[in-house]
Amino acid sequence: MTVGTADIDPKALRDCCGRFATGVTVVTTRTPEGDHGMTLSAFMSVSLDPPLVCISVARGANMLPKLRTSGRYAVSILKENMRAHAQHFAGRHDTALRDLFEDRAGLPVLRGAAAVLVTDVAQTVEAGDHVLLLGAVRHLEYRPVARPLLHHAGHFGGVIAHAA
Numbered sequence: 001m002t003v004g005t006a007d008i009d010p011k012a013l014r015d016c017c018g019r020f021a022t023g024v025t026v027v028t029t030r031t032p033e034g035d036h037g038m039t040l041s042a043f044m045s046v047s048l049d050p051p052l053v054c055i056s057v058a059r060g061a062n063m064l065p066k067l068r069t070s071g072r073y074a075v076s077i078l079k080e081n082m083r084a085h086a087q088h089f090a091g092r093h094d095t096a097l098r099d100l101f102e103d104r105a106g107l108p109v110l111r112g113a114a115a116v117l118v119t120d121v122a123q124t125v126e127a128g129d130h131v132l133l134l135g136a137v138r139h140l141e142y143r144p145v146a147r148p149l150l151h152h153a154g155h156f157g158g159v160i161a162h163a164a
């Protein structure tokens, strides 16, 4: 499908960018109201020195005002067997999922994640209908051989073959 520059349709843009396969994370934070998590694929590493990562959060997400209040977020990178977690934190609540969080450096993170990063928000960039939040990494941990959950063209999947 080809779309000219004059009229970029939001759905076409989303579908086009959906051809880029990503991992899947659950971003969490803590405020006086309690702990909150949301599924997020717009995560990237930004800088090693200083250590910075970035997430992109929709303006309409309940998460955004909580992030502005707390000034901190954690990123839990999901394993292949955590598809139910991805759906749960994207609004399809699954009552079978219990005792989901454990604490790391003062924030909730997902038990059993492939990797976890805990950050302090260093900079926010208002970006159209989303907000970019650069996070200074304060804590990290990862399982070297965990298989990741992937997302591509609206579907979840996993790694079939891995050279490592």
Ligand SMILES: Cc1cc2nc3c(=O)[nH]c(=O)nc-3n(C[C@H](O)[C@H](O)[C@H](O)COP(=O)(O)O)c2cc1C
Binding pocket: 024, 037, 038, 039, 040, 041, 042, 043, 056, 057, 058, 060, 061, 062, 063, 064, 086, 087, 089, 090, 091, 151
């Ligand atoms: C695979 C997947 C990836 C997603 N990635 C993002 C994302 O990068 N940024 C975002 O704002 N929402 C993303 N969402 C949508 C949010 O998870 C969803 O809107 C969620 O319900 C927001 O929760 P909240 O409004 O309670 O904070 C994604 C959803 C799914 C299923």
